[in-house]
Amino acid sequence: MPKGRSRFILLLAGLFILNIGLFLLSLNLGSIQISPAEVLDTFLGNGDTRQELVLFQFRLPGIVIALLVGMALSVSGVILQGVTQNDLAEPGILGINTGAGFVVVLYIFFFQSSMNSISGWGTYLLPLFALIGAFLAALIVYALAWHKGVEPIRLILVGIGVNAGFSAALILFQVQMDPQDFMQAMVWLSGDIWSANWNFVAATAPWMILLIIYSLYKTSALNVLTLGDDLAKGLGAPVEKERRILLLLAVGLAGLSVAAAGGIAFLGLVAPHMARRIVGPRHERMLPVSALLGAAILQGADIIGSNLTPSAEIPVGIVVTIVSTPYFIYLLMKTN
């Protein structure tokens, strides 16, 4: 269908431009306003040192993280929804975010003195711990939901339960932190592009980019899996193997996102749904569209969060939750 194809390319181009627009907007907004012309000047190397510092050291790493995490979470949601055949699957609801957050807090609690003082090797180890936590949570959920196969509904309910368990375990450690760290951990766990600097980007970005590209390559496997096990097996696909690879991919993306930006919930649910409405269920189209949508939503939320009130920055995860829960509830009411 050439018509559908050109429409798809137009859509991708549109989303791409939207992302660039948001990117430029968030570069020039903030407590220190830098006009677009000045931004351009600074990028060309003609800005003053203060502008360079603000743009390159403070704003740019955060924006890069927002872009990548937005994509990673959306892709993770797409894969989870496809593999579990459940429209409401999402790393936040399934407890994967909380599991990753739990292990990260443990790591900070035992090996680092506070949330702010992570540096050097500590930064590069953080994603590793987040991944361990994400896989641990996913394993627990999968094992507990297993009863002659994994039924989608059981998976979701078990995910909610495991989520509650990790939250309780988290509180156990959080109350032993001093109040400052307690609040910081709290905020970070609900999703915050926290102390984003280039070290952080270097520690997480390459992995995220790699996994996102790999999942683009895996879209046909996803298409086959959504046909249902019987049909997929009939087509000669190694169903269990593909399912495991895809699940690992989704959990890996979610874990990395938590390492980079805390436990942002609902984004992995909302972006895929919007994409499905726009381009239909075929993953080779739906996945890139939802990745770009996710990036745009997270950038937008970041702009709102850091500019809405002058007195304090509102963490991006909070904005995402407030904006996307009404949509989630709408979906919940519609699904049978």
Added chain:
Amino acid sequence: MKLGEVNRTSHEERPKRVGRAAVLFVLSVTGLFFSLGWSVALGASDIELSTVWQAVTAFDESNTNHQVIQELRMPRAVAAALVGGFLAVSGAVMQGLTRNPLASPSVMGVTHGAAFALIVALVFFPSLSNAGMMFASFIGAGLAVILVIAVGSFSKGGLTPVKLALAGVAIGGMLSSLSTAISLHFQVAKQMSFWYAGGLANTNWASVKVLLIAGIVGLLIALAISKSMTVLSLGEDISKGLGQNTILIKTLGVIVVFILAGAAVSVAGTVGFIGLVIPHITRFLVGSDYRLIIPLSAMFGGLLLVVADTGARLVNAPYETPVGVITALIGVPFFLYLARGERGSM
């Protein structure tokens, strides 16, 4: 309603069940009495049980132990018993009204609703009295319950357990995000941290008094509708067919939940899962008659929270472990057990 225990005992003779319930009631009252004594006696400094008894019967103002008992430990233990009982009863009422095994204050975002209302009150009406704060938390708790039930009821396929749980996650998530946003904006985040940790450390006789008032009203209404609720829990059609005013019963039930859960949350913050676990255990023991379930749930819930709170003080003494962690330790496996049994459609 899955979890086939609901009508398990219906074939048994009614007197037999009432007899068993009476025995259980006496046992739980005794258990509660002793656990209260134990809870008051144990702590940062251990006090002899006989001293506890003396502090109650022959209070001596010059005795520090007596002071500690009267002013710190006793109100705390009594508040724990009341909060636990309230949470259990509101869980039982929710499960009865929605005929949904997962219905309970923690699953339905009640805590987040109450915390949200308290933050709003704290920011916009800072001069509000304690009673006013309590009232705000009633409203918040009620708001969350109404939203969750509304989302579930107006959705395709009705209020299934999964829908209820997910609606609870969504509404709870939204309300707690709003609270965090407000508290960061108005810089009252520190006061918020109490809510997340929860616990009974700050209770005094004043909070016990408020709890008692809420408890008398809430429990009386709960008992008054308990007979109708038994019928309603068999099905809406049966209830209507027998000429019951289901709307009135449901409204009263929701009011009970407002009052009891709101009061409990405003005193103790986040204490999860009591309202989920206790009603199930009670139903398993005495069958589906809410005239028996409600008083017994109250006793069992009180007993559980008194024990859990004492444990919370002793596990890592002299530091306190949040009591919500202890109840989650019991509640999460139970929730998972219920979830595994769940096989209905969305």
